Amino acid sequence: xxxxxxxxxxxxxxxxxxxxxxxxxxxxxxxxxxxxxxxxxxxxxxxxxxxxxxxxxxxxxxxxxxxxxxxxxxxxxxxxxxxxxxxxxxxxxxxxxxxxxxxxxxxxxxxxxxxxxxxxxxxxxxxxxxxxxxxxxxxxxxxxxxxxxxxxxxxxxxxxxxxxxxxxxxxxxxxxxxxxxxxxxxxxxxxxxxxxxxxxxxxxxxxxxxxxxxxxxxxxxxxxxxxxxxxxxxxxxxxxxxxxxxxxxxxxxxxxxxxxxxxxxxxxxxxxxxxxxxxxxxxxxxxxxxxxxxxxxxxxxxxxxxxxxxxxxxxxxxxxxxxxxxxxxxxxxxxxxxxxxxxxxxxxxxxxxxxxxxxxxxxxxxxxxxxxxxxxxxxxxxxxxxxxxxxxxxxxxxxxxxxxxxxxxxxxxxxxxxxxxxxxxxxxxxxxxxxxxxxxxxxxxxxxxxxxxxxxxxxxxxxxxxxxxxxx
Numbered sequence: 330x331x332x333x334x335x336x337x338x339x340x341x342x343x344x345x346x347x348x349x350x351x352x353x354x355x356x357x358x359x360x361x362x363x364x365x366x367x368x369x370x371x372x373x374x375x376x377x378x379x380x381x382x383x384x385x386x387x388x389x390x391x392x393x394x395x396x397x398x399x400x401x402x403x404x405x406x407x408x409x410x411x412x413x414x415x416x417x418x419x420x421x422x423x424x425x426x427x428x429x430x431x432x433x434x435x436x437x438x439x440x441x442x443x444x445x446x447x448x449x450x451x452x453x454x455x456x457x458x459x460x461x462x463x464x465x466x467x468x469x470x471x472x473x474x475x476x477x478x479x480x481x482x483x484x485x486x487x488x489x490x491x492x493x494x495x496x497x498x499x500x501x502x503x504x505x506x507x508x509x510x511x512x513x514x515x516x517x518x519x520x521x522x523x524x525x526x527x528x529x530x531x532x533x534x535x536x537x538x539x540x541x542x543x544x545x546x547x548x549x550x551x552x553x554x555x556x557x558x559x560x561x562x563x564x565x566x567x568x569x570x571x572x573x574x575x576x577x578x579x580x581x582x583x584x585x586x587x588x589x590x591x592x593x594x595x596x597x598x599x600x601x602x603x604x605x606x607x608x609x610x611x612x613x614x615x616x617x618x619x620x621x622x623x624x625x626x627x628x629x630x631x632x633x634x635x636x637x638x639x640x641x642x643x644x645x646x647x648x649x650x651x652x653x654x655x656x657x658x659x660x661x662x663x664x665x666x667x668x669x670x671x672x673x674x675x676x677x678x679x680x681x682x683x684x685x686x687x688x689x690x691x692x693x694x695x696x697x698x699x700x701x702x703x704x705x706x707x708x709x710x711x712x713x714x715x716x717x718x719x720x721x722x723x724x725x726x727x728x729x730x731x732x733x734x735x736x737x738x739x740x741x742x743x744x745x746x747x748x749x750x751x752x753x754x755x756x757x758x759x760x761x762x763x764x765x766x767x768x769x770x771x772x773x774x775x776x777x778x779x780x781x782x783x784x785x786x787x788x789x790x791x792x793x794x795x796x797x798x799x800x801x
Contacts, residue, residue, distance in 0.1 A: 354529045361525040373510045384499035392477040396492040400481035412436040428489040450478035535564050551579040599629040639765040651776045653692040660687045667704045679714040687719045687726045690799045695773045702766035703730040703793045710734035728795040733788035742783040746771045
């Protein structure tokens with residue numbers, strides 16, 4: 330016999346079948362039942378309290394009206410014939426006594442209270458007093474009574490009129506209502522629970538369809554999408570958001586696969602060159618091949634090293650971002666150094682500059698890498714000249730690198746920042762690089778909270794504009 334181990338972990342229950350939790354449906358139903366139960370209990374308590382108060386008030390008003398009538402009769406007519414009138418005009422739920430100044434009963438509505446006073450209340454003439462008693466043994470009755478007494482003067486003497494009204498009927502009414510509530514509230518809670526269970530289940534049915542579809546989507550095929558219900562509510566927005574997430578995952582996966590394929594393609598060429606060179610060197614017994622191919626192998630090795638470093642830099646940018654060293658950087662010095670380097674390495678180009686002192690806070694090595702990548706691209710594309718400038722505008726540093734080449738079509742000015750992208754005019758690896766230079770430049774510029782854009786130049790070529798907001 331197997332034993333299922335269940336352990337609570339942060340609201341979840343770990344069982345042999347996996348990680349489980351009380352469903353949203355059951356929790357929502359339970360919450361609805363609890364809320365309704367609390368509301369109904371509070372409402373029932375308020376209802377019983379108000380009902381009892383209303384019924385007692387009604388009895389009290391009737392007793393006060395009756396005692397006022399009898400007191401008025403005593404004040405105007407005296408006590409003659411009063412006993413007969415009390416018997417004939419008093420309702421069954423009331424008992425009436427008239428007491429003389431000595432406290433003796435001189436008139437009563439019933440023989441049950443014809444001898445002993447029902448209360449010790451002795452209000453002065455015109456005054457009203459009240460009391461509530463639970464038992465009146467003198468009338469052999471254990472019901473609750475409300476007693477009202479009022480003083481009445483006649484012929485220089487003060488009489489006391491007492492009216493006792495039974496409130497047992499009212500209390501029984503409240504008790505009956507309470508019994509019905511005790512029976513009705515659980516029944517209503519059952520109805521609420523069943524209705525809530527069905528309604529929540531109906532509302533969550535699209536969520537279950539979404540969950541089932543997502544569970545079936547694997548990493549090998551991200552083309553499937555979750556169904557979007559036509560309700561235009563939160564669940565529909567959730568489905569739309571999940572589809573957008575799947576779109577991003579599919580795009581990221583496609584980009585990653587293309588990135589790996591392109592990186593493999595880029596590494597294949599220098600590896601093939603090195604392999605061929607090693608084969609030639611191995612077959613050569615004179616040692617001449619090594620001296621001839623040494624420079625070629627060094628060049629291909631440097632190319633592979635640079636490509637690997639570029640790939641690692643972009644991988645860091647995708648993962649945790651490029652870490653920057655923050656210090657004051659004189660952009661004019663970096664631009665001047667690039668002008669001097671380009672003039673020395675490519676004397677056939679006319680390299681000019683309009684350099685103004687501009688300082689930013691950033692990483693000098695990374696910013697120099699951005700500038701070098703842009704300058705190398707411009708030098709490869711230029712026919713005769715390259716022009717570099719630095720300036721400050723609206724609190725930002727501006728660097729421009731302009732060439733007089735064939736230019737980049739407007740439709741390709743964003744695409745060239747993608748990795749391993751080469752335009753047809755620079756497709757050769759000997760002159761076109763690895764296709765990572767602009768991607769690296771954009772990532773480094775973004776890490777400095779800056780932007781880099783490409784526009785057409787006045788000479789028909791391309792102008793790269795770098796904007797860095799962190800003025801030092």
